[in-house]
Amino acid sequence: MIIEQFFTGGIAHSSYLLGANRTCAVIDPRRDIDTYIEQAQEMGVKITHILETHLHADFISGHLDLARRTGAQIYAPKAGNCDFEHIPLSEGDSFRLEGIHIDVLETPGHTPEHISYLVTDTSRGDETVTVFCGDTLFVGDVGRPDLFPGMAKELAAQLYESLHEKLLNLPDFCEVYPAHGAGSLCGRAMAAKRTSTIGYEKKYNYALNIKNLEDFTNALTKNMPAAPDHFSRCSVINAKGPAIVEELPELKALNNNDFIGLIEKGDSIVLDVRCFESFGGQHIPNAYSLDLKSNFATFAGWLLPPDKNILLVTDSQGQALDASLWLRRVGLDRITGYLEDGMFGWVTAGLGTDHIAQISIVELHEKLTKGDETLVVDVRAASEYEDFHIQNSINIPVHELRERYVELDPEAEIVLICGSGHRSSMGCSILQQKGFRKLYNAAGGMTGYAAAKYGPECPMCRLPWTASSDG
Structure with missing residues (x-):
């Protein structure tokens, strides 16, 4: 048995190839599928199984594209009621990949239909050695249960049971292969390490050490990061069956x-x-x-x-x-x-353009020190703003500018700032569409502000291995 991990930065998604001697399975594939086909060819195995743990919220899955290219069968949660051709799976179902035995465990909580795949390498033993747990259990975190309106408490209770009554009963040596890592918004605070073991997570995962259900629910449903708009759309698209990329x-x-x-x-x-x-x-x-x-x-x-x-x-x-x-x-x-x-x-064709003035952190500091009538709008997430921010700035996360621009004076001189200049540029473009003209983008953002010794060091920036909202 061999496992290859494919990590997609940006969305911090992990997919996997589980290989036997002649055949293999791909778990939670991304939409651009050539990497799996090339890996299988290099290993000399045929892709025969495509396994989905759940209807992914943050990306479009490549299950249909991969099935079309390889002829492999798609396995997906029965509770997902998927419209495409697939083998529906429920708890207690099992199947084999040559000498690899795979059991299905229902682990709802992050989503209602979620399942995990328990893997036993029968050539070496009869205990579960690996679990592909999707977004139920992460390294250092667990899946967020608040993505479905009105269902957060119900899903949190299901997640608690999925973890404490099921996954944590696996052997301590069982390897944990989640679908996401640090930088994903499918959890609150995933670790940068991309795999773990049940025993290690039992000991060091903060969420698993919250033993009381009410405390667990509160921790997983309050003050969570905002969920991007596409999270609700992607789940529906994945259930229906995405368009084939080649078409x-x-x-x-x-x-x-x-x-x-x-x-x-x-x-x-x-x-x-x-x-x-x-x-x-x-x-x-x-x-x-x-x-x-x-x-x-x-x-x-x-x-x-x-x-x-x-x-x-x-x-x-x-x-x-x-x-x-x-x-x-x-x-x-x-x-x-x-x-x-x-x-x-x-x-050079003489066509009209627009502009956004880029202001350095030094220039911004001089403006604020002189007392210029400049409004600083910090477009980072609320949690980042709370860690440290420029005095008298206001916090409107960039996605909220689409509606909350009405709180700002379109005639005022406004500087937008984020962690680096990326999100603030996004925000400037949104405000410009709404008629704002006296806009500045703070190039370098709070990273530059801290580097210039105008404020404390950014907590995210001192950890080079983390994936911040800026990329």
């Missing part, structure tokens, strides 16, 4: 006239994925700024309207292809094309 329209290179014509139709948005400094210098009016080097997929799924076509502004065709890959991972398939000659071709 999606090919990405088009669009000249200026075609690009303008599509904008004027009114059913498209412009998404600029260049670095935020370039966006600040020149961008197409009303474009969204989502730096591809930021936590791109999460904020694309969170901020972009899913009912609009997407027109990309990039530095190159390769960047356009990368952006398309990430957009499709979070269910944004309506990607029409990209501006063929980029912003250089746009401005």
Whole structure:
């Protein structure tokens, strides 16, 4: 038996290949599936099983694409009521992959239909040696039960039972392979380590050491990070069956006239994925700024309207292809094309642009020290703001600017700040669409603010192995 892990940064997703001598299974595959096919070919095994632990909320699964390419059967929770062809699984079901015996355990809590796969390598023993537990148990954390409106307490109780009555009864040496790691919003505080054991988690996982159900429920349902918009959409898409990637329209290179014509139709948005400094210098009016080097997929799924076509502004065709890959991972398939000659071709054609002034941390500090009438809006998450922030700044997380912009004076001079400049650039683009004009983006963000000794060191920044909201 051999296990290969595939970690997808940005969404912090882990998928797996479980291999026997001639055949293998892929667990919780991502949508771009070539990596699994190449790995199986390198190992000399055939992909015969595709195992889903649950209907993933934060990304679109590749189960249909992989089944189409390989002919493998899809196994999924019976309680998921999936519309695609699959083998439905409930507790007590089992199957084999040559000498590998796999038992199914129902472990609801993160989602109602969640299952885990218990693996026994019969060539070496008769005890469960590995569990693929999806989003029920993480390294250092457990799955959040608050993603379904009105069901948080019920799901928290189910999660408590799934953990204490089921998973924690597995042998201490049993290896834990979760579907996410540090940086994912499917939990509160996952560790950076990507695998663990039942025994280690029993001892050091904070959530498993909350023995009282009421305390456990309170800890897992209060003050949780906000859930991005696409979390509710992805679960539905995964149950119905995502569009096959190979059948999606090919990405088009669009000249200026075609690009303008599509904008004027009114059913498209412009998404600029260049670095935020370039966006600040020149961008197409009303474009969204989502730096591809930021936590791109999460904020694309969170901020972009899913009912609009997407027109990309990039530095190159390769960047356009990368952006398309990430957009499709979070269910944004309506990607029409990209501006063929980029912003250089746009401005040399004499077409109009907009700008966002980039202000350095030193300049910002000077403004605040002199007492200039400048409003600082911190667009980080509330928990980040509480850790440390600029005195007299106000906190409006970037996704909330879509509605809460009405709390701000469109005539005021406003500086947006985040951890680095990525989210604040996103926020500037949203406010600009709402008619705000006196905007500054604080390049370097609170990371630069702390580095310049204007405030305490950012708690996230002193941990280089963590994945912050900025990417």
